[in-house]
Amino acid sequence: MLWIERAKQLQALFAGALPLIAAKVQFLLPFLNPKIVEELWPITSLLAIVSSGVTYNLASDSQSPRGARNLAMAGLFSAVTSTFLLIALADDLFLREAPAVQDALTRCLFAILFVGIGSAIGWVSAKML
Amino acid sequence: MIRLSLSLCVLVIMSQSPARAQECDCPGTQIARFKGDHDTPLSWVFITSVVTEARSDVPPLMCYSRTVHNTSTAPVFNVSWKIAGYERRVIREQRPNSSCPQLSGFAESSPKSGPLYYGISSEHYDTNVLPPRAGWMQQAAAPTSTDLAISIDLHAVRSVFDVDTVDASTQLVVYSSASTDDRKFYQLKYEIENRGNVPVFMIVNLPIAGSMDKDLPFVSGFWIQPETRQTFYSKASEPVDVQRATVLVLDQNKKGLAADVVGVYAPSNGKRFLSDESLFNEVH
Numbered sequence: 001m002l003w004i005e006r007a008k009q010l011q012a013l014f015a016g017a018l019p020l021i022a023a024k025v026q027f028l029l030p031f032l033n034p035k036i037v038e039e040l041w042p043i044t045s046l047l048a049i050v051s052s053g054v055t056y057n058l059a060s061d062s063q064s065p066r067g068a069r070n071l072a073m074a075g076l077f078s079a080v081t082s083t084f085l086l087i088a089l090a091d092d093l094f095l096r097e098a099p100a101v102q103d104a105l106t107r108c109l110f111a112i113l114f115v116g117i118g119s120a121i122g123w124v125s126a127k128m129l
Numbered sequence: 130m131i132r133l134s135l136s137l138c139v140l141v142i143m144s145q146s147p148a149r150a151q152e153c154d155c156p157g158t159q160i161a162r163f164k165g166d167h168d169t170p171l172s173w174v175f176i177t178s179v180v181t182e183a184r185s186d187v188p189p190l191m192c193y194s195r196t197v198h199n200t201s202t203a204p205v206f207n208v209s210w211k212i213a214g215y216e217r218r219v220i221r222e223q224r225p226n227s228s229c230p231q232l233s234g235f236a237e238s239s240p241k242s243g244p245l246y247y248g249i250s251s252e253h254y255d256t257n258v259l260p261p262r263a264g265w266m267q268q269a270a271a272p273t274s275t276d277l278a279i280s281i282d283l284h285a286v287r288s289v290f291d292v293d294t295v296d297a298s299t300q301l302v303v304y305s306s307a308s309t310d311d312r313k314f315y316q317l318k319y320e321i322e323n324r325g326n327v328p329v330f331m332i333v334n335l336p337i338a339g340s341m342d343k344d345l346p347f348v349s350g351f352w353i354q355p356e357t358r359q360t361f362y363s364k365a366s367e368p369v370d371v372q373r374a375t376v377l378v379l380d381q382n383k384k385g386l387a388a389d390v391v392g393v394y395a396p397s398n399g400k401r402f403l404s405d406e407s408l409f410n411e412v413h
Contacts, residue, residue: 026251033246035209035216039410090250099248100295103206106249 008056011125015052015118019044022114029110031090036106044111048118051075055122068123075119082113153227153289153300155192156180161240161259170201171220171247175213177236177259181284188234190284190371190392191261197245198225204295205247209412212243213258214265216388216412221293228290232392233371235262265390266375266405286371288391292329292378299325299355301378303333305393307369315365317394321347322358329353330383333391334408335374336399338365348402350379365396372397375405377412385412 019041022028029037055075059068086109088094095102157180164174176194183189195213199205199220208217208226220226236259244253285306292299304320323329332350342348344363353359372395378387388409 031251033207033209033249033251035207035246036249092250097203099203099206103249 008125008129009053011056011129012049012052012118012122014125015114015121016045016049018117019048019114029086031087032106032110036110040107040110044114047111048114051115051118052122052125055119056126057122059123059126068126072120072123075116077116079113079116079120082109082116085109086113153194153196153229153291155194155229155231157190157192160236163240163257163259165245165254165256167254168200170199170203170205171208171245171254172198172200173210173245173254173256174198175256175258180231183235190231190233190286191236192229192231193236193260194227194229195258196225196227199223204293207249208245208247210243210245210256211409212241212256212260213245214260214390216409217293218384218386218412219293219295221295221298224293224298226291226293226298228288228389230288230290230373230389230391231286231371232261232373232390236260237262261373263373265373266409284371286392286394288389288393290376290387290389290391292325292387294327294380294386297325297327299323299327299329301325301329301331301353301376303376303391303393305371307394312368313366315367315369315394317341317363317365317369319345319347319361319363319393320358321353321361323353323355326355328355328381329386330379330381332377332379332403332408333374333393334376334401334403334405335393336372336395336401338367338396338399341365341396341399342402365399368397369394370397372399375408377408379411388412 023037023041026034055068055071058064089102089106155178157178159176159178161177166172174196178192180190180192195215197208197220199222202222204222205220208220217226240257240259242257245256246253288303290301302322306318307315309315330350330352331347333347337348341363345361371392373390374393376389376391380386
């Protein structure tokens with residue numbers, strides 16, 4: 001059923017919703033300045049949707065299931081690493097003397113976090129749906 | 130007569146300008162003062178003053194002085210003080226960053242509390258302020274608040290605010306005045322001054338009516354060069370009063386540096402081009 005397959009693509013919206021939820025529910029990333037989250041959620045949502053969609057489609061038997069799994073694992077690893085780095089940055093554990101770099105890195109890590117989660121969600125969805 | 134007294138008023142204000150280059154003081158009587166002295170990185174002060182008292186059919190002209198002082202030895206990014214209508218991309222090290230808009234309408238009857246966020250973490254200062262009763266922002270394309278309408282007070286108003294980049298600072302001043310002979314047809318005058326040494330792109334989201342947007346390029350955005358003052362004239366065939374207008378300031382790469390609020394004369398039933406909230410979100 002073609003329409004069912006197409007409907008399954010909507011799983012990517014779940015990954016895209018996470019940055020929005022982070023912006024609206026502050027306890028999801030309680031260590032970050034809410035202004036940064038408010039600014040970044042729209043573009044990050046878009047990137048997370050793309051990332052989830054790519055992994056989901058790659059995971060089909062006709063594509064590259066192994067590549068999809070590797071992408072998902074790399075995404076998960078990136079997400080976990082980003083979270084720890086964000087906590088360390090917010091606690092001023094490094095780059096304290098370079099606030100401009102600290103700010104730019106925080107924004108990059110925020111995007112990487114949700115793109116990574118998105119790719120993992122895409123692979124899990126492909127296995128479950 | 131009205132035109133003559135208004136011109137004198139504008140002249141007096143302008144003659145004071147050079148001496149005030151680095152200051153941002155509110156004239157009038159202070160009715161509230163709140164401050165937070167912290168070691169580093171920031172300290173803050175919020176002062177509410179009455180510039181002209183309310184009269185039977187005219188709301189008071191208030192001035193709200195907000196100063197955030199970066200006392201640390203490094204720039205502080207992402208300064209967000211929503212309860213005070215104040216957003217800055219960056220405040221340079223060991224410098225104050227002030228804003229003193231004159232706004233029409235009553236202040237709140239009791240202080241409001243809210244956080245002042247800074248940097249990348251959720252660390253913040255808890256602050257108290259006495260903001261305008263009608264708030265700092267207006268909804269997109271909405272008619273202006275009835276709280277401010279009807280008044281025809283032709284005092285010239287002035288709003289001053291500081292804007293920092295990582296390596297430079299500037300002070301922007303917005304003067305606004307209005308004159309009328311018959312209280313039906315109004316001539317509006319706006320002067321925008323850049324007292325610093327960096328060019329900036331400014332959008333002033335004031336309510337407009339008729340073809341005012343053709344006379345006022347700053348409604349959709351314009352460049353103001355360092356150490357210059359530009360004057361704009363427009364006309365309105367409906368009553369005007371002092372209204373809040375959100376100002377967005379961008380750098381040479383069109384990146385948001387600051388969002389603030391100024392008081393300007395504008396048609397009481399004018400409509401805004403943009404959403405104030407979206408302008409505040411452009412500072413990053």
